[in-house]
Amino acid sequence: MEFDSVFLYTALAVGVLTICTVLKRVNGWFYSIKFSSKEYRVPPGDMGWPFIGNMLFFFRSFKLGGDLGTFISYFVTRFGAGGMYKSFMFGKPSVIITTPEIVRKVLMDDDNFDLGFPQYLRDLLGQEPTGGTTIKEDKLIRRLTAPIKNHISLSSYFDCIKKIAKSSFEKWADMGEPIELFAEMRRPAFDVLMQVLIGGDQVAPHLLDMVFKQNSYRFSGLHSLPINFPGFAYNKALKARKEIVKVYEEIINERKAMIANTKGEPRTNLLDTMLDTQDDGEGTKLRDGNIVKTLLWYTFGGYESVARVATKAIMHLERNPEFYQKAKALTLAHIPLISIIFAFIFAFRCLVYEEQEDIIKRRSSPNDGLNFDEISQMKYLSKVINETLRMGSTETVLFREANTTVNVNGYSVPKGWKFLTLLGKFHMDPNVYVKPKEFNPSRWDDLDKPASFLPFGIGPKMCPGANLVRLEVSVFLHYYILYYRIEQLSPKSEMETCVARIKKI
Ligand code: HEM
Numbered sequence: 001m002e003f004d005s006v007f008l009y010t011a012l013a014v015g016v017l018t019i020c021t022v023l024k025r026v027n028g029w030f031y032s033i034k035f036s037s038k039e040y041r042v043p044p045g046d047m048g049w050p051f052i053g054n055m056l057f058f059f060r061s062f063k064l065g066g067d068l069g070t071f072i073s074y075f076v077t078r079f080g081a082g083g084m085y086k087s088f089m090f091g092k093p094s095v096i097i098t099t100p101e102i103v104r105k106v107l108m109d110d111d112n113f114d115l116g117f118p119q120y121l122r123d124l125l126g127q128e129p130t131g132g133t134t135i136k137e138d139k140l141i142r143r144l145t146a147p148i149k150n151h152i153s154l155s156s157y158f159d160c161i162k163k164i165a166k167s168s169f170e171k172w173a174d175m176g177e178p179i180e181l182f183a184e185m186r187r188p189a190f191d192v193l194m195q196v197l198i199g200g201d202q203v204a205p206h207l208l209d210m211v212f213k214q215n216s217y218r219f220s221g222l223h224s225l226p227i228n229f230p231g232f233a234y235n236k237a238l239k240a241r242k243e244i245v246k247v248y249e250e251i252i253n254e255r256k257a258m259i260a261n262t263k264g265e266p267r268t269n270l271l272d273t274m275l276d277t278q279d280d281g282e283g284t285k286l287r288d289g290n291i292v293k294t295l296l297w298y299t300f301g302g303y304e305s306v307a308r309v310a311t312k313a314i315m316h317l318e319r320n321p322e323f324y325q326k327a328k329a330l331t332l333a334h335i336p337l338i339s340i341i342f343a344f345i346f347a348f349r350c351l352v353y354e355e356q357e358d359i360i361k362r363r364s365s366p367n368d369g370l371n372f373d374e375i376s377q378m379k380y381l382s383k384v385i386n387e388t389l390r391m392g393s394t395e396t397v398l399f400r401e402a403n404t405t406v407n408v409n410g411y412s413v414p415k416g417w418k419f420l421t422l423l424g425k426f427h428m429d430p431n432v433y434v435k436p437k438e439f440n441p442s443r444w445d446d447l448d449k450p451a452s453f454l455p456f457g458i459g460p461k462m463c464p465g466a467n468l469v470r471l472e473v474s475v476f477l478h479y480y481i482l483y484y485r486i487e488q489l490s491p492k493s494e495m496e497t498c499v500a501r502i503k504k505i
Pocket residue numbers: 107115148193297298301302303305306309393396398399454455456457458460461462463464465466468469
């Protein structure tokens with residue numbers, strides 16, 4: 001009897017193991033047979049389980065290290081350091097790319113690769129107009145929204161950013177109550193975006209409030225399972241997107257009348273610029289649906305990310321107290337010997353505060369406020385921002401999809417396969433960033449734009465808001481560093497859930 005049960009359990013275990021082993025390989029066999037023709041040569045790798053591929057492993061790796069280190073090193077250790085690994089991710093056969101040279105090649109190639117977001121994400125991000133977007137329309141949109149990248153346009157938004165940053169800190173300090181820093185920071189970042197995107201000051205406040213509220217459901221949907229069924233966050237997010245579309249359509253209709261009456265006048269926001277040139281005179285007409293789609297994309301990418309970087313930069317500075325607390329004591333102490341010793345020990349830490357003080361000292365009148373040219377003098381602050389971007393984008397995945405059979409690095413990858421770039425692989429590389437998990441802005445003294453530092457991507461689809469982000473975050477940090485401090489209620493909480501009191505100093 002005893003022998004029977006041992007036999008039974010052993011047989012069961014062997015059976016389960018065999019089924020698992022077969023199942024684990026079945027996806028790989030399926031795709032090997034499907035793409036066995038000589039036309040293709042896919043890189044080595046592991047296609048994971050049927051249907052879910054490597055997604056469980058991918059999410060587990062997120063939980064473990066937050067930088068996908070385990071996930072990537074599995075492929076590199078098992079399949080060599082070639083830099084391209086086949087996998088099955090987000091419901092599609094995919095290639096994970098891990099060397100900067102290959103990533104750059106793929107991201108710069110707009111002819112052979114489309115944006116490869118999974119469909120459930122694409123539905124959240126935008127809404128394709130009937131008939132889709134033609135290549136010409138896409139190019140026209142990029143041309144019309146390009147001003148957001150340039151110096152002159154950015155300078156025209158500067159006063160608005162300053163006003164919003166100053167009044168936000170004043171409001172939070174006056175409240176005296178603890179606030180959820182990241183959640184609060186989202187509103188001023190949203191207000192800046194609205195000004196740039198649609199001329200927020202010309203829009204009824206209740207419409208802006210509506211977009212802000214509905215968009216927060218859109219973000220919740222991003223972090224939930226894509227189940228489009230009433231009661232689920234994803235379903236609510238899709239409904240929220242529809243509500244935002246209605247608001248934008250209303251604003252577009254109102255604005256069209258204004259545009260018609262002010263032909264030839266300079267346009268100061270992206271919506272007016274797009275409406276002004278709906279017909280480029282060379283055969284390309286930008287339909288309203290495409291303008292709405294563009295607004296939806298910008299609304300998704302253009303403020304929550306900024307608020308996150310501003311919050312994290314503040315938290316990094318606070319959690320490295322020697323960073324500028326001592327710097328402040330140092331500048332106030334004015335004791336030469338101590339200053340010399342401290343300056344030696346805390347040289348890089350002093351820089352962030354001193355730099356801001358120096359900027360004020362150089363002003364011709366003490367009543368002068370921050371001006372646009374001073375931003376380019378904030379060299380150390382820009383390293384703080386780089387370091388925050390580096391540490392904050394470790395979870396970012398850039399998606400592309402081959403729109404034809406593509407030849408990359410000696411491989412021939414079939415049309416429809418996704419190409420995934422995991423920024424964590426680059427931004428946490430100890431060969432480039434010594435002790436990568438440490439916040440150390442001074443590392444940027446010796447780093448001259450590493451080829452693998454891509455927080456905003458690269459190529460034609462690179463983030464158009466990159467310069468705006470740097471400007472906006474610099475203005476916020478300028479006011480914070482000089483005039484405010486935070487008192488954290490639970491100093492060990494996650495940065496994004498930190499509750500703190502803002503104090504004026
Ligand atoms: C810290 C803040 C931000 C980060 C880290 C960030 C990062 C990125 C990244 C990595 C991409 C994808 C590039 C690719 O797929 O190759 C992207 C795309 C995009 N971003 Fe940002 N972004 C930020 C802020 C902004 C802001 C402020 C705006 C708008 C004002 C913006 C608008 C967009 C748009 C419209 C796209 C899509 C571009 C396209 O497909 O052509 N982003 N961003």
